[in-house]
Amino acid sequence: MRRQLLSFSSFLLAALLLSFLGYYWQPSVFAQSPELSIAINRDESTLQPYTYVTGYPGWNLLNLIYDTLFILDAENQPQPWLVESMQVSEDGKTYTLKLKEGVKWQDGETLTSADVKFAYEFYKDNRHSRWTPPMRSIAQIDTPDPQTVVFNLESANAGFVYQPLADVPIIPQHIWQGTTDPKTLETRVGSGPYQLQEYQSDQFYRLRANPNYFAGKPAIEELLIPIIPENTTIFSALRTGEIQATTRPTPPELVQEFERDANLKVVRGAGFGSTLLQFNSERDPWSQVAVRQAMDLAIDREQLVERVLLGYGTKAESGWFHPASPAHNPDLRSLYNLEQAQSLLEEQGFRDSNGNGIREANGQEMEGSLLVAANNPIRLRTAELIAADLDKIGIRLTVTALEPESLDARVWPDGDVSKGRDYDLAIWGWSAPVQINPLRMISLVHSDPAIGTLNIGGYRNPEADALAEVWTATADPAEQIQRSHQLEALIAEEVPFAMLFFEDGIYSFRPQAYDRWTFQKGQGIFQKLSFLPDVRL
């Protein structure tokens, strides 16, 4: 009797097990893939200039299909790409570009100066947050012949080659003309090394090599780009060989294991994605320079790199730039000095008069909340260590973890600094491109929201504004560097934000599948030149 019941339940169990294992106990065929499969972690929509979603890897993916006039090389220097040569007038206001001959769109039409003019004007007229703003500086575009484009600028613009020339994708006039709602335009025609073959939202993109690419046929015939939201799943799939590379940086805790794995190769280089402690300069006591300086001195950055990044990173120096960046002012060093921090606060009269371990500033306890993104384990640990560091000098911070959009809504509502802010301090960071174009340092500190577009702390300093304006109008490269160093020194002195560290760019891939990646300094391996290994710039 009981036996029959037993067999009833074991039948059910066996049915489950069978359905899972029975059929499929065979060597895994799914682990093999004939070409290259590179996982990304979120959907990039229909992957044209008005629909791609992220700055990385979305923009990089977009750039496999479209071309820019200039391209950043492995050292992040702009090099001519669709362009044969360029001449800049003495006053820095006229750029004359000669396009390369014989560049074709993927549908066979020829790419001419008319397309370039059309694209730039289209971006000017059709709002996009990345493409439209750089067009403001252009007064007029002339096309004297099909290979020549002349940009006439309103005023000299030191960053013009970075943005827009090395940033904005050229789109074909014969397809985009007359488009009123660019987001819904279904087009896959670019001039780039790959053509978009197939897209299934939340699943994958399939790209095929463009056999007629002007810079030569790309090294890999077909790219499959699966979309896998979870990091753990991505790196599991890399281990099993279901994918051969990913745009995601390898987490520090996996590096040693991956380096031992004969099927995997790990490459490392400086990463320009920053992590920093952002002050709300409009709120007391963080509005006081001495307080920010003291806090800056009390942070043990070496400990952060060792304990949070397991050594896979670079301690930030004062100012803004990565120490390995050519733009960094070499005189600036970050210090860790608790005594100096304490005495700075003492000098200001910030003492702990009620003996609770927290100093008071003008009768107010020096305490506040430190906001951090809940989905970023590195930043969470950073926040906790910093709170412990600052406790030592009598400043009490409560770490508050928020879901990313909610964090943005407090620190940078609608991505618009003129909308104000509602926080004390936050662990923040800017992506690599903000480091790569040196002039973007201005947007971090300028008090005019239209220029200081990334000034999320509401920092105001007429001296910084004046320096920025002189720098922007400078045409001479040597003088540009000098201005940049001056502004960075001012930032180091005033500490509107305290730079903490730069995570290394750590990327792993399966070298048997493909091993000719180009590591772009500060950015990583997922970019156009990695697929065109024979191109010499």
Add this chain to the structure above:
Amino acid sequence: MRILNKLGQYGLVFWLAVSLNFCLPRLMPGSPLKLLVGEDIGLLTAAQRAEALASVGLDQPLLIQYLLYWRDLFQGNWGFSFQRNVAVSTLLAERLPWTLLLGGSSLVLSTLIGVGLGAWAAWQRGRGQDVGLLGLVLLLESLPTFWLGMVLLGFFAVHWQLFPSFGAMSRWVSLSGWAWIQDILRHLALPLLTLTLTNLSRPFLVTRYALLEVMGEDYIRVARAKGLPEQVVLLRHALRNALLPVVTVVALNLAFALAGATVVETVFAYPGLGRLTYEAVLARDYPVLQATFLLVTVLVILANSLADLLYPVLDPRLRER
């Protein structure tokens, strides 16, 4: 009269659900602006931002947006995804089959196994196997779905390489017929296993307790006294009477299967509705959120009304005279 009453109840629930679906996304901090204008949002002027919001009607007062939403619902217009730039109805049509496959088969499996094991545990009441099983099921219930998925992924996909670690089907090869079905089942295995294990506990516990209660009834004693074989007593007399609460639990479990699918589909990169919802939450994609919430609400209401209708069929005592 009773039917009208029921319909009124469901209508009220539906109205509440739709209104909540409308409010919830808008109550979350943050905005979908980034999706409307692209990533480098800091560079835009205030006028450009306002224009972007106006282009999708987000500049209207909330009440007007709410009324427009109802109008669109009645016209069968589910709107246009901010994030993916396609009609929401297209997205739903794409994703629903995968979620039905995953959620549906998990519902069937977890019910069958849960009821089977529950019956067995009740039969073994108080003995080692009952206690062991009870402990195991309670443990499974308390495990975070996310974590369980990760562990199964580590063993089955990475260590033993029995199943693929992500996706719904192979992308390099084009398969057809039996091979295609096999491929889909193979990709289904790990998400299904995770979801089934986490949803096992409710049918198991309810069956076990209901059966224990019934087993103490007089008519069971009578059946035994008649000398009926034990399996007849259990399966025909006891289990059938104990199944009533199980039907309720199955209807409830549908909601849990869909909710669990959100996590499971994200872990295994499975292209279903749950994943769509998760990404839409992260991106504040209002139209998609409204639509997926609504769809799930409707499915759950349908399942519950089905359970309501089934009661009188299963139990003559509940039939109206």
